[in-house]
Amino acid sequence: GKDTMAQRANGRRGRGGALDNAWRTVEPAPAVLLYGAEEYFASRARQRLRGLYGSAHPDLEIVRMNASSYTRGDLTIQASPSLFGSTKLIEVEALGAMNDDFLTDALAYLSAPEPGIMLVMHHSGGNRGKKLIDTVRTHFTLVNCKPLKTDREKTEFIHSEFSSAKRRIAPAAVTLLAAAAADLQHTVSRLRHLDHLAAPRSEPIVFHKINDPF
Secondary structure, eight states: OHHHHHHHHTSSBOGGGOBOOHHHHOOOOSEEEEESSOHHHHHHHHHHHHHHHHHHOTTOEEEEEETTSOOTTHHHHHTSOOTTOOOEEEEEEOGGGOOHHHHHHHHHHHTSOOTTEEEEEEEOSSSTTHHHHHHHHHHSEEEEOOOOOSHHHHHHHHHHHHHHTTOOBOHHHHHHHHHTOSSHHHHHHHHHHHHHHOOSTTSOBOHHHHTSOO
C-alpha cells in the first residue's frame, strides 16, 4: 500500500538491501512528494505520474507552482472543486526553499485533499518543512530521489536500467560505467548509446563498447 511505499522511500535502500526504485513504480495518489536532489529520478517519477494520471483522465489540467515564490491562497484556489468536474495535476517545485505561506497552505490542504486532484511536490532534501515531509511520509506517498552515493548503488542502478529494457550487460562493463557515474543523467545517456550499439538485442553490452566514441 501507499504507507509501504513511503516507508521504503525513507532510505536509499529498500527491503532486503535492494536499491529503492520507487521512482520507477510510483502510482498516482492524492499527494506525492519526490524527496531528494537527483533530478533524473524526480523527472522519471514526474513523467510516470503525468502519463498514468493523464491516461485515466483525458481532460487533465496541469498547473505548476514554485514553493519558494508562492502566494498565499493559490493552492486553495487551484484545488477548489471545479463546476465542470475537471481533473487537475498540481506540480510544485522548490520545496527545499518553500516559504511559510506554502507550508501553511499545503498542511491545511493535506488535512482534507480534494477528489480529482493529484498534488506532486519536489523537495531537493534537507529538513525545511519537516512537518509536511512527515505528513506525506505517513499518510501519502514519498518517493526517494536522493543521489546515488556508493559504487554498489550505481552498479545496481545500471543493472536495473538494463533489466527494465530486457537487456544484458557484461560485469566488466557495469564496473567501468559505475566508476564513471559522477553525473546520473550523463550515465543514462551513455547507457542508451550502448544499448543502441548492441545488436542483436540478445547480445550483451561488453567492455570494448564502453570506449566507443559518442
